[in-house]
Amino acid sequence: MATDIKDIAHAVEATAVMKLLPTRPRLLALGEPTHGEDTLLDLRNEIFRQLVEQEGYRTIAIESDCMMGLVVDDYVTTGTGTLDEVMEHGFSHGWGASAANRELVRRMRAYNDGLPASERLRFAGVDGPLEITGAASPRQALTALHGYLADQVDADLLPCTAEALDRLLGADDRWTDPAAMMDPAKSVGQSAEAGELRLLADDLVALLEAQTPHLLAATSRDDWDRACLYGRTATGLLRYHHWMADTSPARLTRLVGLRDQMMAQNLLALAARGPALVHAHNSHLQRAKSSMRMGGMPLEWWSAGALVSAQLGEAYAFVATALGTIRHQGVDTPPPDTVEGLLYALPDDPCVIDAPRLAATLGATRPAPRVSPWFGYAPLDPAQLGDSEGIVFVKDVAQI
Structure with missing residues (x-):
């Protein structure tokens, strides 16, 4: 068995990953089984470098706030701000403290220096402005969308004034109360003001779509793309807040599903722009249903990867990452009768494995989870080995 697996394992290089795929995907999704480990992020950075140099990729997208990601994109494309400012204000979830993320941004800025806009590398966050403990106010996205349209279209076409939006939004801390995540009564998402904002957001997005020919002629494609991002984010956040105020048993399932739906919409927008490497947790990128326990309840939902794959077909490819040890977190050598245990015995580290061939080699009798x-x-789910095109395996994740 080990000899068979050795035959389908290769050094982790962009060319080896591409050989696993039927065509160059518009979205190459690289998952990770844990967050915050620079060993995995350094490997991601190297794969992206090779994809840029050998395969023509120009965008990297990560599991971070899509609105904050605009700060990073402005820096790497035009030099706006400083590296320290970007790392502080351009990432959510604390990712800005990562040395590997800092090195990624620094290298992208250096690569872009002096290049024409069409050849520059781009950065994107694909998560909504959501944290585990709640969601952001829709203020930033709504007011940015309104401002873009107000500058370009007849005022009579706008569904409201900026002052009306400000009045309906109220104080931002009404929206961001952490207690609302577990207590629907603390959410303002089903207030009369929130309901009116949902209708206005829908009208603003409809106006953006209706004026697309004029807007593309009057502004840049990048400006229009950003306005579309503002629209997706505003409507997504208002929908998320609405269901935070829900009291039905499906509340948490709906919330985790809505988060991945926002991610999927951002990924589809990136796919329309050109090939991109996407890096997020395996559970957000896999094609099979995702599951977790939250608040003592088992939840199941379709991930962003499942939603995008359903639309893009072969233009979406998913490579999962698995690992052997994270000793500083108490994750020691994997048992030999698990998938990770079989891969841990391979000589190459890291390596990439043809996942469908691994599934065929193992046959109907799968290793223990x-x-x-x-x-x-x-850990990897042995039943889902055929869910991905490949598996990147890292033996030992060291504390950096």
Whole structure:
């Protein structure tokens, strides 16, 4: 068995990954089984570098706030701001503290220096402005969309004034109360003001779509793309807040599904722009249903990857990452009867494995599922080996 697996394992290089795919995908999704480990992010950075140099990729997208990501994109494309400012204000979830993320941004800015706009590398966050403890106010996205349209179209076409939006939005801390995540009564998402804002956001997005020919002629494609991002984010956030105020048993399932739906919409917009490497948790990128326990309840929903794959077909490819140890988190050598245990015995580190061929090699009798002693690491599901085009395996994730 080990010899058979060795035959389908290769050094982790962009060319080896591409050989696993029937065509060059518009979205190459590289998952990770845990967050915050620079060993995995350094590997991601190297794969992106090779995709840029060998395969013509120009965009990297990560699981971070899509609105904050605009700060990073402005810096890497035009030099706006400083690297320190960008790392502080351009990432959510604390990702700005990562040395590997800092090095990614620094290298992208250096690469772009002096290049024409069409050849520059781009950065995107694909997550909504959402944290585990709640969601942002829709103010930034709504007012940015309104401002873009107000500058370009007849005022009579706008569904409201900027002052009316400001009045309906009220104080931002009404929207961001962390208690609302677990207590629907603390959410303002189903207030009369929130309901009116949902209608106005819908009208603003409809106006943006109706004026597309004029807007593309009057502004840049990038400006229009950003306005579309503002629209997706505003409507997505208002929808998310609405369901935060829900009291039905499906509340949490709906919320995790809405988050991935926002991610999927951002990914589809990136796919329309050109080939991109996407990096996020395996559970957000896999084609199979995702699952977790939250608030003591088992939740199942379709991930962003499943939603995007359903629309893009072969233009979407998913490569999962698996690992052997994270000893500083109590994750030690995997049992030999697990998928990770079989891969841990391979000589190459890191390596990429043809996932469908691995599934065929193992046959109907799949290895035992690995049990993680740490909540922050999700092992591979042996039943889902055929879900991805490949598996990147890293033996030992060291504390950096």
